[in-house]
Amino acid sequence: MLTLHAAELLLPGDREPVPGGAVLVDGDRIAAIGRYEDVAAAHPAARVRRWPGVLTPGLLNRHGAALLEHTYFPDDTFEADELGTEPLTGAALAALAPGEARRGNSARRCTQKLLAHGVVAVTARLTTPAVRTAVRRAGLEVLPGSEPTGPAALDPLADALPRDAFRGTLAAGGPARFAVFAVRDEVALAEEGAGGCVATVIGGRLLHRRA
Missing domain, CATH: 2.30.40.10 (Urease, subunit C, domain 1)
Incomplete structure (x- = not known):
C-alpha cells in the first residue's frame, strides 16, 4: 500500500x-x-x-556503544525503587554488573528512546549478542566508525545541527x-x-x- x-x-x-x-x-x-x-x-x-x-x-547517533552497551537504562516499572529512573554509567554501572539478559533489556529500552528522538542509525561496535539482537529488532542501522568523546546523548542535535547528524x-x-x-x-x-x-x-x- x-x-x-x-x-x-x-x-x-x-x-x-x-x-x-x-x-x-x-x-x-x-x-x-x-x-x-x-x-x-x-x-x-x-x-x-x-x-x-x-x-x-x-538522525544518526554517533554514541551507539556508549548508550547501548556502557549505559544501563532502568525499567521504570520494576526497577525505579531500586535503581531510580536515571541511566547508570561508570561506577554505578560497574556496581550493578548486569548480565547479558539485563543488558539486552536495557538496550531495548534505549532503542525506544533513540527512536523517540528520530534516530534511525547508530555508529557502534556492539560486542554483546543480546544488545545486537535488541538493536536489530528495533530496526536501527549500525554503522562502523569511531565514537566521539564526551558525554553520550540520546539527542544527536544536543549540541548543534550538524549536517552529519542526518542519515542520508x-x-x-x-x-x-x-x-x-x-x-x-x-x-x-x-x-x-x-x-x-x-x-x-x-x-x-x-x-x-x-x-
Whole structure:
C-alpha cells in the first residue's frame, strides 16, 4: 500500500526546503517526494498521514556503544525503587554488573528512546549478542566508525545541527527512513533538539509515534 506522509515543511537534506511537502512510501522505499498537492494528485489512492512540523531524514547517533552497551537504562516499572529512573554509567554501572539478559533489556529500552528522538542509525561496535539482537529488532542501522568523546546523548542535535547528524537524504528510490519533529523550521529544530519527535519511520514502517 502506498502511504503519503505530509508535513508543514519538508527538509530533503540535499535541496531547498519544501513548504507543504510530502514523501510517498511504497514498501521500504521512497516512491516520490515533492509538494503534497502534486504528489497526492499523482497518487490519489495513497493512504495519507499528516504530521505537524518538519519532516527530515532520520538522525544518526554517533554514541551507539556508549548508550547501548556502557549505559544501563532502568525499567521504570520494576526497577525505579531500586535503581531510580536515571541511566547508570561508570561506577554505578560497574556496581550493578548486569548480565547479558539485563543488558539486552536495557538496550531495548534505549532503542525506544533513540527512536523517540528520530534516530534511525547508530555508529557502534556492539560486542554483546543480546544488545545486537535488541538493536536489530528495533530496526536501527549500525554503522562502523569511531565514537566521539564526551558525554553520550540520546539527542544527536544536543549540541548543534550538524549536517552529519542526518542519515542520508530523502529522494525517490531511496530508503524510506525519516523522522518528523513538532517544530516550525530548521532553526527551531536546532534550538529545541530532537525531543520533539512525533514520528520515526524506518524501512517504510512507523516505529515511533508520539501518543
